[in-house]
Amino acid sequence: MLIHRGGLKVVAGLGISGVSVVNHFVEQGYQVAVTDSRITPPGHDKIPAHVHTSFGALDSNLLLQAEEIILSPGLAPQLPQIQEAISQGIPVISDIQVLRRTTHVPIVAITGSNAKSTVTTLLGEMAKHAGKKVAVGGNLGRPALDLLKDEPELIILELSSFQLETTTNLGADVAVVLNMSEDHLDRHGDMLGYHTAKHRIFQDVKKVVFNRDDSLTRPLVPDAIPMQSFGLNAPDLNQYGVLKDAQGALWLARGCEKLLNSTDMYMQGTHNIANALACLALGEAIGLPLPAMLEVLKTFKGLEHRCEYVTTLNDVRYYNDSKGTNIGATLAAVEGLGQAIAPQQGKLVLILGGQGKGQDFTLLQTAVQQYVREVVLIGVDAPKIADALQGYTHLTFASDLSRAVHHCYQTAQTHDVVLLSPACASLDMFKNYNERGQAFVACVQSLAHEK
Incomplete structure (x- = not known):
C-alpha cells in the first residue's frame, strides 16, 4: 500500500475545493491522498482512480505521513487529528495558499x-x-x-x-x-x-x-x-x-x-x-x-437571494434576501432599504425567522423600530425573536412562508417594501437558503397571477 513521507500531499476534506486541490497536484505530478470523515464525501467520484482515499473518519496515520496537509475550509484546524499533525511539524495550509x-x-x-x-x-x-x-x-x-x-x-x-x-x-x-x-x-x-x-x-x-x-x-x-x-x-x-x-x-x-x-x-x-x-x-x-x-x-442586478428585487405589486416592491442568515446581513438590508424608501414615507414589512443559531435578536430592535411596519415571524425560533422585538413593531406569526407572504401582501401599503431577510438559517423548514428564496419568489409570483 502506501506510503513514503517525502512529497505526499494529503487533502483533508473533499467537496468542490478538495477535488480541485487533488486534481491540481495530480497534474503537477505529486503523490496525493485524500481523507474525509464522511463515508461518501461529495466529489469522491471526480478524483483520479489511482489517488489513495481513506473515508469514514479522518485518517491520523495518513495525515502524519504528509509532507503537507491541504485542509478543507469546512474542517477546523482545532480538530485533534489536525492538531497532532501540526505538533509533528507538518504544515497545514489552504487551497488559497x-x-x-x-x-x-x-x-x-x-x-x-x-x-x-x-x-x-x-x-x-x-x-x-x-x-x-x-x-x-x-x-x-x-x-x-x-x-x-x-x-x-x-x-x-x-x-x-x-x-x-x-x-x-x-x-x-x-x-x-x-x-x-x-x-x-x-x-x-x-x-x-x-x-x-x-x-x-x-x-x-x-x-x-x-x-x-x-x-x-x-x-x-x-x-x-x-x-x-x-x-x-x-x-x-x-x-x-x-x-x-x-x-x-x-x-x-x-x-x-x-x-x-x-x-x-x-x-x-x-x-x-x-x-x-x-x-x-x-x-x-x-x-x-x-x-x-x-x-x-447602472445595469448590475445583484445576486440571487441577496436583496434580489422580485417584482412590484400595487406600488409595493418585493425583495428576496434569503441569504440574510445572520443578524448583520439582515440589519444591512433593513437599514439600506429602509433609508431608501423613507423619503416616500414607505416602511418595510419584514419576514424573519428560522434557526436562530443562538444570536442576540435584540440587536435588531432599533432598526426594526425605525424602518419596519410589521414583522411576520416563521420557523422554529420565531418565539425567541418575538420576545426580543416585542414592543418595537407589530408582530405576527405565520405557520409557513406562503402564509407569511400572503399576510405581507394584505398589510403592505403604497411605497412599502416586503422583505424576506430572515436573520436565521433555513434548515428547520428548507433544504438551504436557496430553496427558501426560491419558495419566496414563487409565492410572490403567485400573488401577481392572482391579481
Missing part, C-alpha cells in the same frame, strides 16, 4: 461578514467590462485553483474566515474587509478570534481598502502601504463616499466629485451604495477606468 505560490497573477482579495459575494461578483463584471481577462471565485462559485485554467491576467477572490485562517502571506495586490459583525463564533471562539482570522487577508498586501463606517475593517499595516476608504458619509479628498444634492438625492462621489446618482443604479438601498463604493475603490487600486465601472453599476 496553494494558489498564491502557484501563480504571480495579481490577486484582489475580498472578505467581510456580509456583502462579499456581491462585491466580488460586481468587481468581476467591472473588470470584464474594462476588457480585463479576469477569473472570479474562491469561496464563491469556482474553487481558487480552477481559476488558473482560464490563464487570467487578474484573479478576484472571495475569501471566508475559514479559508483565511490557514492562509499566510497572501500578498494580494489589494485587499478589503468590507464589514465585521458577529458570525462563526462557534469556530473562532470569540470576536477577537474572528477578527484575527479575517485580517490575515492583509498579510503582505500591496494596497488596502477599508470601510470608514466600521473601524474593525481598518488594518494595522505599515504607513507606506497605500490605503483608500469608502463610506456612506461625505468623503475626504481621493476617498469614496456619498454627497447629497439640493434635492436630497444621494450621489456616489470621489472627494468632492459627484460620480453617479444612486437612483441610476439598478441595485437599490444604502447598503448597495456601500457595496458599489467598495468596488470603485478596489477597481481604482487595480487600474480599472472609472467610466467602465460606472456603466456596470
